Amino acid sequence: MKRRYAATLAALAAGTLLAACGGGGPGGGGGKVSDDKVVLGVLTDLSAIYADLAGPNSVVAVEMAVADYQKKYGDKAVAETVEVVKADHQNKPEIANTQAKEMYERRKVDALFDVPTSSAALAVQTVAGQAKKLYFNTGAATTELAGKTCNPYTYEWAYDAYMLANGTGTAVTAQGGKTWYTIYPDYAFGQDMQKKFQAAVTGAGGQITASDPTPFPSDNYSTFLLKAKGMNPKPQVLGALQAGGDLANVAKQYDQFKLKDAGISLAIGLLFDTDIKAIGPDKLAGTMFTTAWFWNLDDEAQIWADRFKEKTGVRPTFVQAADYSAATQYLEAVQKAGTDKAEDVSKILNGMKFNDFFARNATIRAEDHRVTHDAYLAKVKDPAQASESEDFTELVETIPADKAFAPPSPECSMG
Template identity: 40%
Template sequence: MHKTILTSFVTSSLAVLLASSAAFAQSAPGGVSDNKVKIGILNDQSGVYSEFGGKSSVEAAKMAVEDFGGKVLGQPIEIVDADHQNKPDIASNIARQWYDTQQVDAIMELTTSSVALAVQAVGKEKKKIDIVTGAATTDLTGKACTPYGFHWAYDTHALAVGTGGALVKQGGDSWFFLTADYAFGYSLEQQTGDFVKSSGGKIVGAVRHPLATTDFSSFLLQAQSSGAKVVGLANAGLDTANAIKQAAEFGITAGGQRLAALLFTLAEVHGLGLQAAQGLTLTEGYYWNLDDKSREFAKKFFARTKKMPNMVHSGTYSAVTQYLKAIQKAGTDDADAVSKALHEMPVDDFFARGGTVAKNGRMIHDMYLLQVKKPGESKEPWDYFTVLATIPGKEAYMDPAKSGCDLVK
């Protein structure tokens, strides 16, 4: 009987010791927690921005994991994804569930600025990393910056400098804005307007429209009657495409006004077609036909998705890859250690050449000013852009010291 009691005591003590060891390993600063690295891609997969990022961004993330070898620090890497429906409350709930019950280590893509701001706030609370490639507002690396938040592919400042700057130089010195009625639209209108005014232009008016509206007639009539030389479309995705289509019906460009698609990518040009999109000036952080490195990624992406990537898709691949490299460098998936590594490491891949991460989390890299070709100028499928200029990263992005981020001192 004594032997039985002793054996039971030893067995239970050993079990407690093993459990304690496992718990210590789980929370230890070195190694991978939960014996895996789990990345969530959270974006619009069914709405107005579904082509802008959507399921194609999920494929880009999976490609990055496969090209990395499927493991980091000897542990497997998993991608999960969800549709946030462009609703911050839904996105926040998904983020909390992922962090609290599904062992997700980082969330990426986050199309829609209001969503990205909400999820970044959750990440700050939970001490989890987010890398935004789909949203545009500079608030992410400004007043809403966090030690765990990063902004990767582009932002409203870069779009304003690129497209806004180009059109002012070409004589477009009076503007009227059609603006999406949420954080992204406000930010894009303000920063483009500020840039236009600082360049000697003027803003003659603006009107705000609901996200995912289908009827732009009243907004376009106001733009037309304003007499502005440039109608700035401070929106994105299907909203921009629909506005361009309806502007043609109202004869806006035929009447001499120019349209500025302030956030327009290859995906939207493809959906609209060259006949309708020709002549538009836009800014992207990546173009598939830029050089051999860009084409190499695009060819693999096309084989999986049957479409060429835009800056959101390619930026997501870059962000996932850099996150995994940071885990490898840090020797752990601990968020503080990985954040430190992300700030220290240069970003040098097909997406960003010599990119750097500033103290506010902004990844600074070159942007490209592009013009949509006429149908007769396109030599092959998806050959849609002429590269007008390369905008150096330091010109494209806001000085971190002026961003309003408390982390920059």
């Protein structure tokens, strides 16, 4: 019997499954896993503002993890067949809810990955709890996933709003940016970011003198930027808490309206290489930000990033790297448990310590399923110092895992 690796390459509207064959040999599946296969689902933004930072290349990252798992274990792999399926949530919680149910119930997905957009992630978390199937969030930043909405089936893998604010908000304030005007997208991610930046800036001795929610998504931020210029006294810092395409629009219009010339510096809550590329590294050079990972952090990171670029033509974002990490650790847990039953896999994962090219000094906290790992205070590199066209990031400081994330929330109950 030949071992098969099946990867779904169909778009959301097409319900087809295309199978790609891998190495051969007698299988070890034989009833150990549900439906004699393990199915990994990537629920993501395939075509809109978060498609570059996650999207189709997140699917590639999960496919890479599956291929590496089967190459490592060969005939000893627990699952005779591993499939990867994908769907587009369009950054809408109601669609994410429907797609998650479809993937868990009809497409027999055992574990979901990715899910940028916090409102969509919260919807998926609810479905995962109802279905009693695993969900590994890599794309959404809301701390509620490991807080008041936590459940035994959801793992918060890559980053969250506390990590971002604790790094950037604290550092920028400590460097003299004492008064802030923040703008944030008016949904779960932005609302949580605003709260966490408020706490970080205040804790560092600064003050957010004004803040405004902005439409999501949006291509026009002129009202808010002109407000910043007209404030008396002017804020020293504009805190832009958008992400993806929205952030690119804010940054370009910040430059267009010459806020820097007015003495208002730009602080960014969440920044990806794809954003830097879209905005222009020359326009962002020196901008401080906090990140979960970057592709040339060290040799181990770059080796994987080189493999990824061979397949996609671009360097990975930290969400895509986290998808590979989460899928790999999930499959390793399935291998150790000898089954894909969610409760048994969780017994392996809960409390586990690990290191991989993405997560350094990592622990999967049993109390709230938050994965703590080292984070990085960084700044956008001067293009003149870049080693290649996608070399955007300069490390400023490593934030140790025990400092990067908040302690377990008392609002989280796994009961």
